[in-house]
Amino acid sequence: MKTFKLYSLLVVLVSISFFSCAVIEEPFMVVQEEVSDSCEAFIFSPVETYTKKVLLEDYTGQACQNCPRAAEQAHEIQEQYGEQVVVIAVHAGYYAEPTSSYPNDFTTDTGDAWDTHFGNSSLGNPNGMVDRINYPNFHVLQFSQWEEKVSLQLQTMPTVGIQLAVNYNPASGLICVDTQTEVLTSLETNLHLTVVLIESGIISDQTDSSQDPQHVVDYEHNHVLRKGLTNPWGESLGQESYLQSELFTQRYSIEKQADWDINNMAVIAFVSDPETYEVLQVEELHLTE
Amino acid sequence: MKNLLSILLLCTGTILAQSGQLSGNFQSDFQLYLEDEALDFNLENPSSGYPSERFLSNGFANIMYTKSNFSAGVRYESYQNALLGYPSGYKGEGITYRYAQFSSNGLDVTVGNFYEQFGSGMILRAYEERNLGYDNAFDGIRLKYSPLKGVYLKSLVGRQRLFFDKGEGLVRGIDGEISLNEAFVGLNEIKTQILLGGSFVSKYQKDLNPAYNLPENVGSWASRMSINHGRWNLNSEYVHKYNDPSFANNYIYKTGNALLMSGSYSKRGFGLSLAAKRIDNMDYRSERDQNLQNLMINYLPALTKQHAYSLATIYPYGTITTGEMGLQAELNYKVKKGTKLGGKYGMGVLANFSNVYAIDKQQINASTPLDSTGTLGYTSDFFKVGDEKYFQEFSIELSKKVNKKLKFIGTYINTEYNSEVLLGKEYGMIYSDIFVLETQYKIKSKHSIRTEIQHLSTKQHEGNWVMGLAEYTISPHYFFAVQNLYNYGNTDKKLSYPTVSSGYNNGTSRFALSYGKQRAGIFCVGGVCRNVPASNGLSLSITSSF
Amino acid sequence: MKNTLIALAVLASSLSALAQEKSSIFPSVNVKSIEGKMVNTDTFENDGNPIVVSFWATWCKPCAKELDAITEVYDDWQDETGVKVIAISIDDARNAIKVAPYANGKDWPFEIYLDSNSDLKRALNVNAIPHTFLLNSKNEIVWQHTSYFDGDEEELFEEIQKLK
Numbered sequence: 001m002k003t004f005k006l007y008s009l010l011v012v013l014v015s016i017s018f019f020s021c022a023v024i025e026e027p028f029m030v031v032q033e034e035v036s037d038s039c040e041a042f043i044f045s046p047v048e049t050y051t052k053k054v055l056l057e058d059y060t061g062q063a064c065q066n067c068p069r070a071a072e073q074a075h076e077i078q079e080q081y082g083e084q085v086v087v088i089a090v091h092a093g094y095y096a097e098p099t100s101s102y103p104n105d106f107t108t109d110t111g112d113a114w115d116t117h118f119g120n121s122s123l124g125n126p127n128g129m130v131d132r133i134n135y136p137n138f139h140v141l142q143f144s145q146w147e148e149k150v151s152l153q154l155q156t157m158p159t160v161g162i163q164l165a166v167n168y169n170p171a172s173g174l175i176c177v178d179t180q181t182e183v184l185t186s187l188e189t190n191l192h193l194t195v196v197l198i199e200s201g202i203i204s205d206q207t208d209s210s211q212d213p214q215h216v217v218d219y220e221h222n223h224v225l226r227k228g229l230t231n232p233w234g235e236s237l238g239q240e241s242y243l244q245s246e247l248f249t250q251r252y253s254i255e256k257q258a259d260w261d262i263n264n265m266a267v268i269a270f271v272s273d274p275e276t277y278e279v280l281q282v283e284e285l286h287l288t289e
Numbered sequence: 290m291k292n293l294l295s296i297l298l299l300c301t302g303t304i305l306a307q308s309g310q311l312s313g314n315f316q317s318d319f320q321l322y323l324e325d326e327a328l329d330f331n332l333e334n335p336s337s338g339y340p341s342e343r344f345l346s347n348g349f350a351n352i353m354y355t356k357s358n359f360s361a362g363v364r365y366e367s368y369q370n371a372l373l374g375y376p377s378g379y380k381g382e383g384i385t386y387r388y389a390q391f392s393s394n395g396l397d398v399t400v401g402n403f404y405e406q407f408g409s410g411m412i413l414r415a416y417e418e419r420n421l422g423y424d425n426a427f428d429g430i431r432l433k434y435s436p437l438k439g440v441y442l443k444s445l446v447g448r449q450r451l452f453f454d455k456g457e458g459l460v461r462g463i464d465g466e467i468s469l470n471e472a473f474v475g476l477n478e479i480k481t482q483i484l485l486g487g488s489f490v491s492k493y494q495k496d497l498n499p500a501y502n503l504p505e506n507v508g509s510w511a512s513r514m515s516i517n518h519g520r521w522n523l524n525s526e527y528v529h530k531y532n533d534p535s536f537a538n539n540y541i542y543k544t545g546n547a548l549l550m551s552g553s554y555s556k557r558g559f560g561l562s563l564a565a566k567r568i569d570n571m572d573y574r575s576e577r578d579q580n581l582q583n584l585m586i587n588y589l590p591a592l593t594k595q596h597a598y599s600l601a602t603i604y605p606y607g608t609i610t611t612g613e614m615g616l617q618a619e620l621n622y623k624v625k626k627g628t629k630l631g632g633k634y635g636m637g638v639l640a641n642f643s644n645v646y647a648i649d650k651q652q653i654n655a656s657t658p659l660d661s662t663g664t665l666g667y668t669s670d671f672f673k674v675g676d677e678k679y680f681q682e683f684s685i686e687l688s689k690k691v692n693k694k695l696k697f698i699g700t701y702i703n704t705e706y707n708s709e710v711l712l713g714k715e716y717g718m719i720y721s722d723i724f725v726l727e728t729q730y731k732i733k734s735k736h737s738i739r740t741e742i743q744h745l746s747t748k749q750h751e752g753n754w755v756m757g758l759a760e761y762t763i764s765p766h767y768f769f770a771v772q773n774l775y776n777y778g779n780t781d782k783k784l785s786y787p788t789v790s791s792g793y794n795n796g797t798s799r800f801a802l803s804y805g806k807q808r809a810g811i812f813c814v815g816g817v818c819r820n821v822p823a824s825n826g827l828s829l830s831i832t833s834s835f
Numbered sequence: 836m837k838n839t840l841i842a843l844a845v846l847a848s849s850l851s852a853l854a855q856e857k858s859s860i861f862p863s864v865n866v867k868s869i870e871g872k873m874v875n876t877d878t879f880e881n882d883g884n885p886i887v888v889s890f891w892a893t894w895c896k897p898c899a900k901e902l903d904a905i906t907e908v909y910d911d912w913q914d915e916t917g918v919k920v921i922a923i924s925i926d927d928a929r930n931a932i933k934v935a936p937y938a939n940g941k942d943w944p945f946e947i948y949l950d951s952n953s954d955l956k957r958a959l960n961v962n963a964i965p966h967t968f969l970l971n972s973k974n975e976i977v978w979q980h981t982s983y984f985d986g987d988e989e990e991l992f993e994e995i996q997k998l999k
Contacts (some may be wrong), residue, residue: 063714064713065709065713066713069539092335092336093336093820094336094819094820094822095713095820096336097336107336112335112336113335115335116335119377121336121819121820122338122377122819123376123377123378123581123819124580124581124819125819136380137378137380137452137453137454138454141578142536142578142579142580143536144535144536144540144577144578145536145578147498147499147500148497148498148499151499152497207715209709213715214709214715215715310859310860312859312959312960313960314960314961314962316962351960353958353960355862404952404953404954404957405952406927406951406952409928409931410927410928410951410952411928414927414952416927416952416953417953419962441873466873468871468872468873470872471872482870482871482872484871484872515871517869517870517871522869522870522871522932522935524871524932549928551932552932553932553933553935553936554936555935555936555938555939555940556939557939557942558939558940558942559936559939559940560933560935560936560937560938560939560940561936562932562933562935562936564932588927588928590927590928590929591929592929595893595894595929595930596894597894597895597896619933619936619937620936620940621933621936621937621939621940621941622940623940623941623942635942637940637941638940639937639940729985731985731986734986735986735989736986737984737985737986739985762984762985762986763984764984764985764986764987764989764990765980765984765986765987765990768984794981794982794984796978796979796980796981797966797979797980797981799963799981799982832962832963832981833962834960834961834962834979834981835960
């Protein structure tokens, strides 16, 4: 009995060590990238009606052998619904890590943050989300479920409308993005706006189980998430509730990176509820026409 | 509703506690994760899986009340948050299992959550494997009835568990089994025992798919037979499933089937078994779009040997539910004592061979590729073996007691492992040889030391591994162990995974403390692969039952 | 949520009062014999002598060690106490066909039953195997133990002897 007591004391002492803490050092604020403000102002004209558009996120990786099936499914859905479906391919997790045979790195801070929070790669790739609905338990969807959920979401009435304007200066390499968000009906939640850049037509390696050999060197990657212009969880539009017809404008700018092909890129902005994470509206605009 | 049943249990418990009996068990696992440079396991690297909570814990407790023909039970589970490696759907805490069961006049009724298996489980099996986080219990009603001697009927209706929620699909099933010897008086005394059984299961899920006409009710049936004659045993079960387009089979309308046949001969000192299996499109879940281990209605056993030695678990086999065929043969033999090979105490021999191949798949017509969505998928010749080999293994284990103090177990395992299919990575076929030598030495009464030396050699994947373990036990209460796995053959990074552990045992309570690193692992099920990252940490595990 | 926690708390305190006093009766569950016949555990009997029920599986090495150790001293145990050992395998369809050849290949003299879906294991609240129970002449559980270290069978035998 005595040894038992000694052992349990040891166990208690060890357990106390479990309650770890992290001491944060300065700086305390998350540092945003410096934004150079040499963009021309843009005036948006009013829009009569907005259509509901749906955000389809495809969580993928270059070493994931079944991910091409998911990409094909996203492509088919876009063929069917056109501009109403906006696709982002998020490369994150174990199968997106660069290795000696797959040296490119398509991971991003934004994509990693989303993937860690929503748990996509931990559930096995490929998978995705449609408007991030049914969080926290059923937001991750097999690609065979995407079409059903997309068509359901497209039937809902839009509660928010987004307009985008883009200006690219080839001489300075500066990309300017202007957004205007219009509230279409009064809402009792906070709203966050997230803005990202994607690039299509990237020719690079990919594992594809339907090919022999499986390592494909000239696979075309589309809708690849390249950079977040806001932090991964977006910026609040500033209020706890919103009235119909309220308008919010924002401006973002960033310098083009060397390996980006401007002609194949687009900016995507979406408005979401920061508590349920549900995406209420999304809009996409190519950087060049 | 959950609260109501719990309050009912509370009242039942306090009022009737004197006359019935209360029992239960408890387990809790805690882990503190430590950042590790060598394993690249840290907060800065998001894909390393290092948990930002730093400290994770799983726990559960079962409480059961029984009084003559009545029993009821509850289970509380908590994942705050779940340990690394557990399916990430386990988030939160709550009552996940509650039931009431009573039997009267031969009718056994269970309401609430229950586990059940029909035959071998290839048509229906709800079971739990707490350490893997597997639990597909039904929530519904189950009836068992034996109308005549030797005849056993079961029926159930329910929805299956999915973490802290339930699948939307409804499952119903009936199963009947007849023991001919018990049912028919004339067969009572004959030596040959014959059992026949049959089942029918169907699942319902609404079709909301805009593109395809999906069957909302998917039925399956099974028939089985078991014959025992003294030392001989013969079992077989055949399952047939009607069209079941789902994520796992790429939405094809082909029927599915599975056949498991096995036979064995055994007598004192000798046992031989042979089993063969063929599975064709038998992934059967209560929701079409689920994957990994979620909402499986049936259980398709892998016919490969389950290993306990750590290096032998680096390349584990998991059933390919969409199609595979293979066989297993095992020989158990005790070389008699007094013979030259047997020595003073005899020698145990255990040899096992197993293999798994793809099934034959042919296009349904010239223009439709295999497994095309919305078609019949493929045709398959039942008796033809497919071209691709998935797995093959031969192992032999010799165990010998040298004298009162010393015992040896020597094992050799040779494995062929198809990395594309089983790991989702292209390393080709991985050929590996494993040698293990385990010794047990009794230092004095109640004090014993056990050592293991293992070596895995392969030219593919991560290269060679070596492993050493020493475990000191003091009966009946204490153990202390150190071990290390070292991947010295890896051309990329030579990582080692040392661990130190100790534990205290008292009756049904057990405490175990361990500190060290854990190897990464990949799991591929139904075309989806997930990676469990390597980790480093301190863990404490407590279990008890009363 | 609060209700269920209160319910569990009260149940837990009632149990601690109970757990010290009565021995619990071995539950009545159907298992299968090696020949495939359905057998109910309430038919387990040994002429009033003690019964040892031990859970094992073909993949559980400590279980095999425990049953091997008991095999070596079984004749002596039976001469002295008349004890009977019943070994219950929780192997499922993956390994069920190997249970009889395995037990016979190891020359175990015990009665073997199969509990393929762990119904008996669950009814006895067994968490990990090996887990061994000792039943007295009235089929009440008087002692139980989980895990096995070399030499543990001596403690089991001391408990069996106490029942004489």
